[in-house]
Amino acid sequence: MVQLLTAREWLKNLYSRYENFCRPALKFLLALISMMMINSKLGYSQALKSGAVTLIIALMCSFLPLNFIVTLSALIVLLQLYALSLESVIVAGVIMLVMMLLYFRFAAKDTVLIMLTPLSFILGVPYVIPLCAGLVAAPSSVVSTGCGVVVYYMLKAITVNRQTLLNMEEETLLEKLRFLADAIIGNREMMVCVAAFGITIIVVYVIRRLSVDHAWTIAIITGMLVDVMVVLMGDLRFETRINVASLVFGSLLALAVAEILQFFIFNVDYSRTEKVQFEDDEYYYYVKAVPKNTLTLSEPKVKKIKGQEKKPLPKKEEAVEEPVQPAEDKKDAPEYRVRRSTATRDKAMAELEEIRKTAAARNRRPAPGKKKRGNT
Numbered sequence: 001m002v003q004l005l006t007a008r009e010w011l012k013n014l015y016s017r018y019e020n021f022c023r024p025a026l027k028f029l030l031a032l033i034s035m036m037m038i039n040s041k042l043g044y045s046q047a048l049k050s051g052a053v054t055l056i057i058a059l060m061c062s063f064l065p066l067n068f069i070v071t072l073s074a075l076i077v078l079l080q081l082y083a084l085s086l087e088s089v090i091v092a093g094v095i096m097l098v099m100m101l102l103y104f105r106f107a108a109k110d111t112v113l114i115m116l117t118p119l120s121f122i123l124g125v126p127y128v129i130p131l132c133a134g135l136v137a138a139p140s141s142v143v144s145t146g147c148g149v150v151v152y153y154m155l156k157a158i159t160v161n162r163q164t165l166l167n168m169e170e171e172t173l174l175e176k177l178r179f180l181a182d183a184i185i186g187n188r189e190m191m192v193c194v195a196a197f198g199i200t201i202i203v204v205y206v207i208r209r210l211s212v213d214h215a216w217t218i219a220i221i222t223g224m225l226v227d228v229m230v231v232l233m234g235d236l237r238f239e240t241r242i243n244v245a246s247l248v249f250g251s252l253l254a255l256a257v258a259e260i261l262q263f264f265i266f267n268v269d270y271s272r273t274e275k276v277q278f279e280d281d282e283y284y285y286y287v288k289a290v291p292k293n294t295l296t297l298s299e300p301k302v303k304k305i306k307g308q309e310k311k312p313l314p315k316k317e318e319a320v321e322e323p324v325q326p327a328e329d330k331k332d333a334p335e336y337r338v339r340r341s342t343a344t345r346d347k348a349m350a351e352l353e354e355i356r357k358t359a360a361a362r363n364r365r366p367a368p369g370k371k372k373r374g375n376t
Helices: 002-017 019-041 051-062 066-082 086-106 111-123 128-136 141-160 162-167 173-185 188-208 215-238 244-265 327-332 334-364
Strands: 274-279 284-289
Touching: 002 019, 002 244, 019 051, 019 066, 019 111, 051 066, 066 086, 066 111, 066 141, 086 141, 086 173, 111 128, 111 141, 128 141, 128 188, 128 215, 128 244, 141 162, 141 173, 141 188, 162 173, 188 215, 215 244
Parallel strands: none
Antiparallel strands: 274 284
8 A cells, every 4th residue: 555655646746746748748648549539430531641640730739728629629520521421521510519519618627528538439448437527527527428429429320321321322412411410319329328427427426525434435336336227227228239248347447447546536544534513603613524645755865975175274474363352351361461561561671771872872962061172
């Protein structure tokens, strides 16, 4: 468990540190996978199918908002269908316009869900989407996942009926449009999946917000069972011919993915749950606090060891200044007393020497009024 917590914290720290690089990289990966899946399932236009065009479009999407990826993907689908027939473009364009209006009105922030839902069907793991959406999203994600399911079955219906549509040369445009609309809207398997995904998302969302212990685990297991039951009941009612083995395997895989998602988002320790009660002038408050399982990673500390710096010796020509002491301390210092007595003595000796010189000079002067006689 400690190793898993360490790995989780390391991944979180890595993403937070390089978020400015991780977000464009993830958007580029999402756009690239989406374009490759569209070209693999449709691929009627050779110009759009080339790898260079796909790479350039994915690079453009990496620096643009997420909703741009949805709009651009819808445009590429219509261009691919235009290479097939005009009727498919009209039917798909009308359906996508209605879905775009619903999506941008109710679930404009669920770009990842509306992109991942058709991809999950192509990869064979569609039941992962409702469980994960119920855990991390709001009830409005029913719209985005439902739109994703409709897009997948619409493209599937056009691909399956491609040859039939091309053989209808004598029929009018209205008859071709009616044929495609019936093939898409009358798909009962699509309706069952839309209903199962919507019910599962709501059930998981309601249960995981309860204040009971292990609410997320209960929500995951209940959501998986509800999804399987709704799909099986729809199969019995409308004879959709659901593969039971793939349903069970996909549900178990969805359970595992949802548990991994819970570990990264909502990993708590219910053994240390605390309940607090307090009040103010208007309300009583009952608070249940459940601590998270966290692990603080200790970053390696590098200690720099430096050698002792040798102080440069004073030059012989330069006089070394003695530290200046405060006045009150300097007067009491013995060095100061010695210097003061020496200075007083030198001053007294200088004065005495001056007096001696003055006296000697006075004695050598002649007395006033007496002249020195010369030799006659």
